[in-house]
Amino acid sequence: MATLLRRSCIMAETLIRLNEVGRVFRADETETHALAGVSLSVERGEFVAISGPSGCGKTTLLSILGLLDSPTSGEYLLGGEAVAGLSPARKAELRNRSIGFVFQNFNLIGNLTALDNVELPLVYRGLAAKERRDRAAAALARAGMSDREGHYPSQLSGGQQQRVAMARAIAGKPLVLLADEPTGNLDSANGSAVVGLLGELHREGTTICMVTHDPDHAAAAGRTLRLFDGRIVRPGFPARPGGARNGS
Ligand SMILES: Nc1ncnc2c1ncn2[C@@H]1O[C@H](COP(=O)(O)OP(=O)(O)OP(=O)(O)O)[C@@H](O)[C@H]1O
Numbered sequence: 488m489a490t491l492l493r494r495s496c497i498m499a500e501t502l503i504r505l506n507e508v509g510r511v512f513r514a515d516e517t518e519t520h521a522l523a524g525v526s527l528s529v530e531r532g533e534f535v536a537i538s539g540p541s542g543c544g545k546t547t548l549l550s551i552l553g554l555l556d557s558p559t560s561g562e563y564l565l566g567g568e569a570v571a572g573l574s575p576a577r578k579a580e581l582r583n584r585s586i587g588f589v590f591q592n593f594n595l596i597g598n599l600t601a602l603d604n605v606e607l608p609l610v611y612r613g614l615a616a617k618e619r620r621d622r623a624a625a626a627l628a629r630a631g632m633s634d635r636e637g638h639y640p641s642q643l644s645g646g647q648q649q650r651v652a653m654a655r656a657i658a659g660k661p662l663v664l665l666a667d668e669p670t671g672n673l674d675s676a677n678g679s680a681v682v683g684l685l686g687e688l689h690r691e692g693t694t695i696c697m698v699t700h701d702p703d704h705a706a707a708a709g710r711t712l713r714l715f716d717g718r719i720v721r722p723g724f725p726a727r728p729g730g731a732r733n734g735s
């Protein structure tokens with residue numbers, strides 16, 4: 488996983504690779520094939536949009552990419568290494584250090600201020616208190632939320648809460664940012680601001696996978712993967728060999 492944690496890279500390099508990944512959920516008598524043989528690759532530094540109708544498996548896919556869930560079949564290689572072979576502790580460490588999440592419903596902790604919400608994931612990294620504070624404050628500034636550091640989520644608008652959630656994701660300087668309909672609950676101005684920030688992070692080298700229903704927002708990404716009934720219906724791979732930006 489040394490490769491994964493190395494940030495700078497000149498040549499195109501596959502960061503995420505799924506081979507025939509399936510995810511079956513069993514509840515009562517029902518078996519749902521949320522993912523049915525998904526193969527895709529994402530290069531380091533790519534910005535990929537994922538779209539498709541409700542229930543087609545987008546959140547399931549993002550959960551697997553973010554090591555929150557595991558495939559029931561197939562293989563996931565992250566930085567060239569099979570995720571199935573990692574210990575739970577190593578997975579948790581990778582999730583904390585290398586992956587940032589942004590959710591549709593913000594997922595902020597209600598009894599913590601904006602600054603404390605952003606700082607929390609850094610606590611698990613064992614960073615010194617001052618560095619945590621500095622990083623959290625810088626991330627909030629980046630998201631245009633410095634003037635709301637002491638506010639609680641209930642005192643913030645939806646757009647502001649999502650900007651705090653973005654700050655929380657970027658404070659850890661993740662290698663991969665996974666965003667599940669980050670603009671789904673926002674008006675168009677706030678939605679565009681969030682996508683604009685994702686675009687900036689992408690230009691700085693962060694690899695981004697963003698689920699979105701909005702074609703305008705998907706256009707900010709280099710390519711769009713389309714899912715239908717748990718399958719990729721548009722190519723899961725960059726179009727040019729070694730090329731990262733103008734796929735499918
Ligand atoms: N924990 C679970 N138990 C049983 N079935 C599940 C579970 N999670 C997801 N599913 C099923 O898997 C399928 C894919 O769900 P998923 O949440 O990935 O869809 P989605 O594309 O994100 O949809 P939406 O656009 O509505 O968010 C759905 O049919 C859903 O009911």
Ligand SMILES: [Mg+2]
Nearest residue numbers: 545546547667
């Ligand atoms: Mg979903």
